[in-house]
Amino acid sequence: xxxxxxxxxxxxxxxxxxxxxxxxxxxxxxxxxxxxxxxxxxxxxxxxxxxxxxxxxxxxxxxxxxxxxxxxxxxxxxxxxxxxxxxxxxxxxxxxxxxxxxxxxxxxxxxxxxxxxxxxxxxxxxxxxxxxxxxxxxxxxxxxxxxxxxxxxxxxxxxxxxxxxxxxxxxxxxxxxxxxxxxxxxxxxxxxxxxxxxxxxxxxxxxxxxxxxxxxxxxxxxxxxxxxxxxxxxxxxxxxxxxxxxxxxxxxxxxxxxxxxxxxxxxxxxxxxxxxxxxxxxxxx
Amino acid sequence: xxxxxxxxxxxxxxxxxxxxxxxxxxxxxxxxxxxxxxxxxxxxxxxxxxxxxxxxxxxxxxxxxxxxxxxxxxxxxxxxxxxxxxxxxxxxxxxxxxxxxxxxxxxxxxxxxxxxxxxxxxxxxxxxxxxxxxxxxxxxxxxxxxxxxxxxxxxxxxxxxxxxxxxxxxxxxxxxxxxxxxxxxxxxxxxxxxxxxxxxxxxxxxxxxxxxxxxxxxxxxxxxxxxxxxxxxxxxxxxxxxxxxxxxxxxxxxxxxxxxxxxxxxxxxxxxxxxxxxxxxxxxxxxxxxxxxxxxxxxxxxxxxxxxxxxxxxxxxxxxxxxxxxxxxxxxxxxxxxxxxxxxx
Amino acid sequence: xxxxxxxxxxxxxxxxxxxxxxxxxxxxxxxxxxxxxxxxxxxxxxxxxxxxxxxxxxxxxxxxxxxxxxxxxxxxxxxxxxxxxxxxxxxxxxxxxxxxxxxxxxxxxxxxxxxxxxxxxxxxxxxxxxxxxxxxxxxxxxxxxxxxxxxxxxxxxxxxxxxxxxxxxxxxxxxxxxxxxxxxxxxxxxxxxxxxxxxxxxxxxxxxxxxxxxxxxxxxxxxxxxxxxxxxxxxxxxxxxxxxxxxxxxxxxxxxxxxxxxxxxxxxxxxxxxxxxxxxxxxxxxxxxxxxxxxxxxxxxxxxxxxxxxxxxxxxxxxxxx
Numbered sequence: 001x002x003x004x005x006x007x008x009x010x011x012x013x014x015x016x017x018x019x020x021x022x023x024x025x026x027x028x029x030x031x032x033x034x035x036x037x038x039x040x041x042x043x044x045x046x047x048x049x050x051x052x053x054x055x056x057x058x059x060x061x062x063x064x065x066x067x068x069x070x071x072x073x074x075x076x077x078x079x080x081x082x083x084x085x086x087x088x089x090x091x092x093x094x095x096x097x098x099x100x101x102x103x104x105x106x107x108x109x110x111x112x113x114x115x116x117x118x119x120x121x122x123x124x125x126x127x128x129x130x131x132x133x134x135x136x137x138x139x140x141x142x143x144x145x146x147x148x149x150x151x152x153x154x155x156x157x158x159x160x161x162x163x164x165x166x167x168x169x170x171x172x173x174x175x176x177x178x179x180x181x182x183x184x185x186x187x188x189x190x191x192x193x194x195x196x197x198x199x200x201x202x203x204x205x206x207x208x209x210x211x212x213x214x215x216x217x218x219x220x221x222x223x224x225x226x227x228x229x230x231x232x233x234x235x236x237x238x239x240x241x242x243x244x245x246x247x248x249x250x251x252x253x254x255x256x257x258x259x260x261x262x263x264x265x266x267x268x269x270x271x272x273x274x275x276x277x278x279x280x281x282x283x284x285x
Numbered sequence: 286x287x288x289x290x291x292x293x294x295x296x297x298x299x300x301x302x303x304x305x306x307x308x309x310x311x312x313x314x315x316x317x318x319x320x321x322x323x324x325x326x327x328x329x330x331x332x333x334x335x336x337x338x339x340x341x342x343x344x345x346x347x348x349x350x351x352x353x354x355x356x357x358x359x360x361x362x363x364x365x366x367x368x369x370x371x372x373x374x375x376x377x378x379x380x381x382x383x384x385x386x387x388x389x390x391x392x393x394x395x396x397x398x399x400x401x402x403x404x405x406x407x408x409x410x411x412x413x414x415x416x417x418x419x420x421x422x423x424x425x426x427x428x429x430x431x432x433x434x435x436x437x438x439x440x441x442x443x444x445x446x447x448x449x450x451x452x453x454x455x456x457x458x459x460x461x462x463x464x465x466x467x468x469x470x471x472x473x474x475x476x477x478x479x480x481x482x483x484x485x486x487x488x489x490x491x492x493x494x495x496x497x498x499x500x501x502x503x504x505x506x507x508x509x510x511x512x513x514x515x516x517x518x519x520x521x522x523x524x525x526x527x528x529x530x531x532x533x534x535x536x537x538x539x540x541x542x543x544x545x546x547x548x549x550x551x552x553x554x555x556x557x558x559x560x561x562x563x564x565x566x567x568x569x570x571x572x573x574x575x576x577x578x579x580x581x582x583x584x585x586x587x588x589x590x591x592x593x594x595x596x597x598x599x600x601x602x603x604x605x606x607x608x609x610x611x612x613x614x615x616x617x618x619x620x621x622x623x624x625x626x627x628x629x630x
Numbered sequence: 631x632x633x634x635x636x637x638x639x640x641x642x643x644x645x646x647x648x649x650x651x652x653x654x655x656x657x658x659x660x661x662x663x664x665x666x667x668x669x670x671x672x673x674x675x676x677x678x679x680x681x682x683x684x685x686x687x688x689x690x691x692x693x694x695x696x697x698x699x700x701x702x703x704x705x706x707x708x709x710x711x712x713x714x715x716x717x718x719x720x721x722x723x724x725x726x727x728x729x730x731x732x733x734x735x736x737x738x739x740x741x742x743x744x745x746x747x748x749x750x751x752x753x754x755x756x757x758x759x760x761x762x763x764x765x766x767x768x769x770x771x772x773x774x775x776x777x778x779x780x781x782x783x784x785x786x787x788x789x790x791x792x793x794x795x796x797x798x799x800x801x802x803x804x805x806x807x808x809x810x811x812x813x814x815x816x817x818x819x820x821x822x823x824x825x826x827x828x829x830x831x832x833x834x835x836x837x838x839x840x841x842x843x844x845x846x847x848x849x850x851x852x853x854x855x856x857x858x859x860x861x862x863x864x865x866x867x868x869x870x871x872x873x874x875x876x877x878x879x880x881x882x883x884x885x886x887x888x889x890x891x892x893x894x895x896x897x898x899x900x901x902x903x904x905x906x907x908x909x910x911x912x913x914x915x916x917x918x919x920x921x922x923x924x925x926x927x928x929x930x931x932x933x934x935x936x937x938x939x940x941x942x943x944x945x946x947x948x949x950x951x952x
Contacts, residue, residue: 171386172381172383172386172387173386173387173388173389173397175345175347175379175381175387176379176381176387176397176449177389177400178347178374179345179374179378179379179401180397180400180401180404180405181371181374181375181400181401181404181405182400182404191389194389194391194392195389195390195391332816332817332818332819333786333787333816426901441674441675441904442674443674471673471674471843472843472844472845472846472887472888473673473843473883473884473887473900474673474900475887476887476888476889477900498816498817499817500817501846501888501889502889504889505889538818539817539818542817542818542820542821543817543846544817544820544821544844544846544847544849544850545846545849545850545890546845546846546848546849546873546885546888546890547849547873547890548849548850548869548870548873549870551850552821552825552850
């Protein structure tokens with residue numbers, strides 16, 4: 001109980017985290033409740049009359065293939081977020097493993113991992129993804145999209161986690177832990193990792209953001225899962241069907257609005273976590 | 286009769302700087318023996334750059350020597366079996382300088398006591414564990430109800446440092462390396478903590494290596510002292526004698542600089558030649574010219590001081606001085622340094 | 631008392647936290663003559679650093695000067711508007727803060743840091759004049775001229791501390807407040823830095839307030855000593871008098887916990903822990919740890935009175951008050 005109260009008290013002092021998390025909550029509710037209230041089939045083509053302006057029956061209007069845009073955006077939020085979170089999870093998971101091992105053990109292992117990561121970071125990511133995505137083309141669905149964007153999501157976390165662990169490794173409390181009989185792996189998980197939780201959280205959010213961004217890019221180029229109404233695919237259809245020229249503003253607005261809220265939310269959460277992770281910025285208890 | 290821990294001709298060299306240009310010798314050809322028949326309480330005294338912290342790190346095996354061996358109970362640390370290693374880890378403990386850094390800010394202070402209890406199987410069950418922690422805290426003068434369950438930032442520096450002493454007490458090691466344990470604690474609290482250390486030595490038979498630059502406290506709790514200057518031993522012996530009657534010019538400088546709390550005993554107006562205060566203390570490794578390291582500041586420098594590093598001369602049964610002023614005394618070989626240390630009955 | 635350079639009268643500085651007021655400085659009065667050396671000694675958390683910061687009006691919210699005066703040659707610094715106070719800082723009264731070596735700007739050369747303060751204060755000085763002053767300042771703290779072009783990370787601890795001293799005296803202030811200036815330094819360097827400060831201070835006629843917890847350093851460096859406990863002064867007097875005959879029980883205990891050359895043997899600490907300054911009660915704050923506490927000690931705050939000539943003590947004990 002005390003910890004929950006303490007958490008809310010902290011939020012009052014960290015407005016960015018508070019606002020960011022509220023936005024995330026809004027989107028979760030939007031997507032969650034939405035999927036209960038609006039039947040999912042309507043997010044797919046030929047569900048209804050195409051090219052309708054927003055009305056009471058179709059609050060976001062419909063697109064040229066007959067999708068109810070409200071349903072499409074509700075489903076799309078969920079799908080795109082899932083892609084992002086998968087990328088985030090994989091990125092963070094690999095980042096933790098490689099970053100911790102590399103920093104803690106040093107030596108040859110560290111040199112190899114560092115070299116691989118540095119080389120891969122210089123490769124233009126989007127090009128790699130485009131090549132991979134166009135190879136998969138026919139078989140692309142939401143899950144494979146998630147895996148594809150995850151390919152790029154682990155390198156940056158590895159690097160930043162490594163440098164954080166390097167600073168922690170020399171701290172006196174690690175020495176005390178060794179003298180207390182802890183093994184190296186125990187030290188990594190029980191002593192170092194808890195101190196990095198806010199930092200890992202920020203890294204996670206960063207990976208999620210870049211995963212979503214990459215997926216939007218690929219989908220807008222037409223390399224996404226054609227059948228699913230992800231946010232990026234909606235944008236693709238907007239361009240394919242020339243919605244701008246035809247003045248179908250509702251079609252453009254719907255996905256953009258959600259994307260903006262999503263990115264702002266992720267940014268604020270990441271920024272808020274940065275403050276949590278940096279003890280000098282954080283005000284004392 | 287084996288000493289508990291020994292340094293045999295240990296040298297530690299750091300290479301650093303851009304393009305590996307700078308090599309710093311932190312410790313050079315050091316011999317030392319600790320413990321043995323009776324538990325010893327020895328001071329390692331020196332300023333920054335003397336190598337004293339490096340010595341502590343080597344003894345705890347957080348660093349490995351560039352040359353020489355370090356032995357625990359006669360066993361070379363580099364060649365220990367897993368079991369011997371675990372025993373070493375348990376029996377040689379440390380108290381560090383910074384009372385805040387030794388705590389993981391994520392955990393309550395209990396963590397630093399409960400982890401070794403668990404890892405070394407010192408108590409069975411939660412109740413026994415708690416009892417053990419409470420007793421250790423009471424033994425160092427802390428009240429368990431005011432300290433357990435708190436986070437490090439909620440306690441004062443003095444309390445935190447006393448908890449680390451309690452931790453050492455708990456483990457009942459054979460040797461404690463105390464690296465400047467009171468320099469970051471208020472002067473008025475130092476007495477309590479140092480008394481605890483002395484009690485550990487006297488009542489529990491634990492050998493203590495007290496690394497410090499504060500000769501006044503070293504005088505009070507230690508029996509022997511080894512003075513280091515830029516990686517070499519300059520003077521070693523009985524602490525009373527060394528401090529009341531320092532023989533090496535560097536030791537004399539150190540003793541004269543002690544800030545005794547006595548307005549009648551002021552520092553005095555004796556000018557001391559300043560050494561060039563360098564950013565990276567420690568001597569550059571240069572095979573060609575080897576001289577006494579203190580030669581540039583010493584008021585008594587002669588020709589031979591500039592040519593060769595002086596060996597240790599045994600001037601009394603309990604004293605060795607590395608200075609050519611005493612060249613008529615017999616030379617003490619490095620590995621005999623134990624003779625001037627720890628001989629009290 | 632008149633003609634004193636600095637007079638602090640009944641100063642109170644409280645930190646207003648969510649949990650209540652922390653009375654860091656609770657009714658402190660003292661005075662400092664020209665060219666004099668005053669020591670302020672106390673344990674961590676007794677309020678001495680707060681007092682130092684208050685003398686330079688550097689206290690920030692949630693801390694606030696509740697009441698009292700700080701008179702520098704008759705001018706009350708507490709009431710001074712901020713722009714005038716800025717002129718007073720460094721120009722008339724300067725501070726060597728605790729851990730000063732670590733508060734040098736890592737990306738500025740030493741000479742720029744010294745000039746920084748000077749530029750702010752003076753009427754237009756030419757670059758050449760400023761540089762001359764910088765070299766003078768470095769000379770006076772026995773640093774080579776080459777140091778002027780170095781960055782802080784290229785200097786050792788003692789050298790950085792000397793740079794801080796150089797900055798503090800660069801404008802020939804009337805008072806230097808030194809808060810634990812040698813706490814992280816080796817004993818030999820400590821002596822050298824303290825001797826440099828003292829030499830400068832006598833040569834330039836600057837008064838000094840030395841703040842710390844090390845009675846040994848006080849014995850070596852100051853003429854008069856004020857002992858502070860939990861936000862209040864408990865004893866003030868000449869340093870020789872205090873050491874030879876400490877009157878307040880706390881002072882007595884403080885001195886007896888120190889190592890001395892003659893008496894090797896047990897040296898004991900002071901039992902108990904320092905009190906929290908939060909919601910401090912209105913009685914003698916030392917009485918829970920005092921071996922000679924009486925009933926009245928738990929009820930009334932003892933006033934600082936002149937128990938002997940030139941000796942002030944705040945204690946209820948009869949022998950003290952005589």
